[in-house]
Amino acid sequence: MQDVTITVIDREGVAHALEAPTDMNLNLMEVCKMYELPVEGTCGGMAMCASCQCYVLSEHKLNEMGYDEEAMLSEAFNVEENSRLGCQIPITSDLHGLEVKLAPES
Numbered sequence: 001m002q003d004v005t006i007t008v009i010d011r012e013g014v015a016h017a018l019e020a021p022t023d024m025n026l027n028l029m030e031v032c033k034m035y036e037l038p039v040e041g042t043c044g045g046m047a048m049c050a051s052c053q054c055y056v057l058s059e060h061k062l063n064e065m066g067y068d069e070e071a072m073l074s075e076a077f078n079v080e081e082n083s084r085l086g087c088q089i090p091i092t093s094d095l096h097g098l099e100v101k102l103a104p105e106s
Contacts, residue, residue, distance in 0.1 A: 004096040008054070010037055011102050020091045028054070028100070029086035039102065045087035050076035052086035053103035060098050062089060077106035 003019045006028070010016065020031045029052035032039040040051030047068040053076055056062065062084065065073075069088045073079050083103065089095070 009101040028089040058099040
């Protein structure tokens with residue numbers, strides 16, 4: 001099993017180094033919830049609520065944004081150029097060192 005370290009900056013500006021397993025088919029929203037960070041994930045990871053929106057701060061190449069994610073972000077609040085839905089970012093070994101900041105609650 002290989003873990004990756006992902007830094008998540010919460011809404012108060014505190015950085016949390018999260019160890020995330022790459023062999024459990026998890027996504028970034030689920031990892032944040034495992035560490036009890038304030039990520040709602042109201043829709044259960046279906047790209048339908050934007051409560052797991054985050055800003056990608058590092059230069060990692062992420063998976064392409066799907067139609068559902070683009071549609072949800074087009075309607076969400078506080079959207080930036082680097083916005084992504086945490087539920088749509090699968091945890092892979094490529095994400096080691098990823099840095100994200102949680103978007104403000106809408």
